[in-house]
Amino acid sequence: MAFRVHLFYKNGQPFPAHRPVGLRVHISHVELAVEIPVTQEVLQEPNSNVVKVAFTVRKAGRYEITVKLGGLNVAYSPYYKIFQPGMVVPSKTKIVCHFSTLVLTCGQPHTLQIVPRDEYDNPTNNSTSLRDEHNYSLSIHELGPQEEESTGVSFEKSVTSNRQTCQVFLRLTLHSRGCFHACISYQNQPINNGEFDIIVLTAVDEEDEDSPSECHTPEKVKKPKKVYCYVSPKQFSVKEFYLKIIPWRLYTFRVCPGTKFSYLGPDPVHKLLTLVVDDGIQPPVELSCKERNILAATFIRSLHKNIGGSETFQDKVNFFQRELRQVHMKRPHSKVTLKVSRHALLESSLKATRNFSISDWSKNFEVVFQDEEALDWGGPRREWFELICKALFDTTNQLFTRFSDNNQALVHPNPNRPAYLRLKMYEFAGRLVGKCLYESSLGGAYKQLVRARFTRSFLAQIIGLRMHYKYFETDDPEFYKSKVCFILNNDMSEMELVFAEEKYNKSGQLDKVVELMTGGAQTPVTNANKIFYLNLLAQYRLASQVKEEVEHFLKGLNELVPENLLAIFDENELEVMRWFWTVVSSLTQEELARLLQFTTGSSQLPPGGFAALCPSFQIIAAPTHSTLPTAHTCFNQLCLPTYDSYEEVHRMLQLAISEGCEGFGML
DSSP: OEEEEEOBOTTSOBOOTTSSSOEEEEEEETTTTEEEOEEEEEEOOTTOOEEEEEEOOOSOEEEEEEEEETTEEOTTOSEEEEEOOOOOOTTTOEETTOOSEEEEETTOOEEEEEEOBOTTSOBOOOHHHHHOGGGEEEEEEESSSOTTTOOOOOEEEEEEEETTTTEEEEEEEEOSOEEEEEEEEETTEEEEEEEEEEEEEOHHHHHTTTSOEEEEEOOSSSOOEEEEEEEOSSEEEEEEEETTTEEEEEEEEESSTTOEEEEEEEOTTTOOEEEEEEOSSSOOEEEEETTHHHHHHHHHHHHHHHTTSOOSHHHHHHHHHHHHHHHTTTSOOOEEEEEEOGGGHHHHHHHHTTTOOHHHHTSEEEEEETTOOOOOSSHHHHHHHHHHHHHHHOGGGSSEEOSSSOTTSOBEEOTTOOTTSOTHHHHHHHHHHHHHHHHHHHOGGGOOOOOOOBOHHHHHHHTTOOOOTTHHHHHOHHHIIIIIHHHHHSOOTTOOOBSEEEEEOTTSOEEEEEESSTTGGGOBOOTTTHHHHHHHHHIIIIIGGGHHHHHHHHHHHHHHSOHHHHTTSOGGGGOOHHHHHHHHHTOOHHHHHHHHHHHHSOSSOOTTGGGGOSSOOEEEEEEEESSOOEEETTTTEEEEEEOSSHHHHHHHHHHHHHHSTTSOOOO
């Protein structure tokens, strides 16, 4: 977008635009309070009194354009311009409160809310897209049967819209019992999250949801087992009974978004519909069951209840914070004084909170630093949170450690902590994280960030997941490349590897040999069991060695944040840094220079590289979600919000460095 400004004296004579009292143009988005970068070019026309002003418009809404000459507004300045959203782009259009699986009842309608968006993610009320219901199509096919066996699915669809809210409502009614896959398209192109599964039950099926389901495991080699499946609010369990009376648990899956179902056709033995359960950690389990649809629907409804009615990250955050406020509703958020010493922060903080009850931890901390007279209107409290996080989670203090010497590496509880660092400190660290989460749920000035980047395996243990070897890839990349990948990619038949781990002391001498399972030192690793070996190795190196530390951390954390609330997330949603570095590795040299300029104010590094930057280059968490990254160029800090996906990180970072690399403050 560009416009021209013609400059004249009062007498009508051309005013040279290059004079010292030159033109200054400021453009901002009124609703978002974001200043937009502009470029100004003096056109070499006969009198050089014309300035071309160019800027990029991506966000729809009202813009303020201020034009000043010599510090004074020109005639009629500021000007206002409204930019309308563009045409609907299917890849940006989304279903609100999206679920990967819907559970419906035969003959009963269900309404889906759709928000049409343009190329730059603006909700659009384009009249054509909202008025013509034929723009939105819905395809449904049954899951399981082969294509030649599949029959048409009977359903009804109607589309209405609301221009004020920029929403489209798709009303859907199915008349067939079963499992189906649906896809919503706009002008024959699938929308962003428009693919999902549908389980349709009859009214009779609805009454049978509370009964255990009898299933068979149609394994390819072994004899199929008769098993029973149970769904509780937290777990999906598969059990068999010895002598018909002694239950034995075969598999347990968490009721969480990470547990995925696949719907197949009848198995060849029992001719029953088949369900595959896969959590990405354990081997997938294949179940054939007469009541497959009821079993799956019971799980899905428990899942939806656990996560607050939506699978999107921001909706889960809102549910988490709302439920956390409810947990502490009866505990007053009155002030409690915390007197600490800046020179012995950790010790004095432990002493000050030693006799605190859960109710005390739920109160509003009023922090007083010894020998300092500042009143706590929020500043000392925020500083205390930042300093105490550094004292606890900085690896120089040895309570936590990194698997490599890289300063950007993730931190993990230290299995070799010094004896003077007691387990009580992990309880305190857990309470501190719980306190930050609770304060953030209150919003506004209470929002606090945990100044630490935990390993994926530690995050997984916090939310109750089992260990598996894939965590090495993010937590200990060198070990993953040197040992894990070698085992995965090579034949184990000629290697003398057993189910045991050698542990060395600081001098590099063998200290002891730890068996990963009973008789592990005599059990060779083969091609058939090497995945099992790697998972046991992950369990030992990432979890068993720090079992006590994690247990005490969780004890403190769960005093303030119930375990069931943490379980609605997966470990990938709690860490966006890997996505960020993946994006950075894909940038061109020009884009890297823009990122550097966006963060530091200069597109060039000093002769000593990043190490010579003063202050050091830092990436810190921003207390926002799905917004543009911001930067404090004076401190060489990049403030990174949370995001739902790698694609969103890529898009937001590209937008920030392409439009904000000239040093404008973007909020």
